[in-house]
Amino acid sequence: MVSSSAEPGMIQARWQAIQAECPNALNLLAVSKGHPAVAVRELADMGQIDFGESRVQEALPKQKELSDLTQLRWHFIGRLQANKVRAVVRAFPVIHSIDSQELAERISRIALEEGKIPEAFFQVKLRDDPAKGGWEPDALREVWQHLQTLPGLKPIGLMTMAPLGVEASDRQTLFHDCRTLADELDLTHCSMGMSGDWKQAAKAGATWVRVGSGLFGPRPERLL
16 A cells, blocks of 8 residues: 655645746656555646656556546656566557667567557667666667667657766756757657756756656655
8 A cells, every 4th residue: 555645735736836937848747656646646636647657567557546537648767678568568658768779679569569659758878877778879879760760669859867966067968968969860859857957957958857756745655
């Protein structure tokens, strides 16, 4: 059982505060991983449509519980393992974390088998960070023409994350570099920026920001 740590109304108040500061071109992705379906429903009542999950085994029961909310759009934002691709393709119309050619080709093949064409963000690594996957810019440029032709994917943008401990000035530069690369590849969207740095990302040209704790508060404890 999962218990929500947020006081009644706090999630909606945070959502309203963030929406008041969001530029018109910025889309808010509410990262609901680790939070119960009741919290998602609370935000959906305010008009939030897009929600991000990173673990299939957590997301599927949550989606089932919220199946009456047919307007919701689910984004997969976690690192995607090959053996989870089919489940993700079935349940998520948007995937933010395609970090290799092999994974892109696998998603495309399985998506066609499932009669799906998910919207795709390609993950880029703009600073050295052993903890994160993704293409370095030159490596992505080399395979970009091929990635664009994969029939089971709809490329719409790039995704990036700043390494832990990066100075604010370099974080701003990193976000700007991602926007520049997306423009070079003729991609509309950049998924970058989280609860602590989404405003910086927005200034650099993000079109999607992924906000979890800034909306839902700390992840609730799991109760036995």
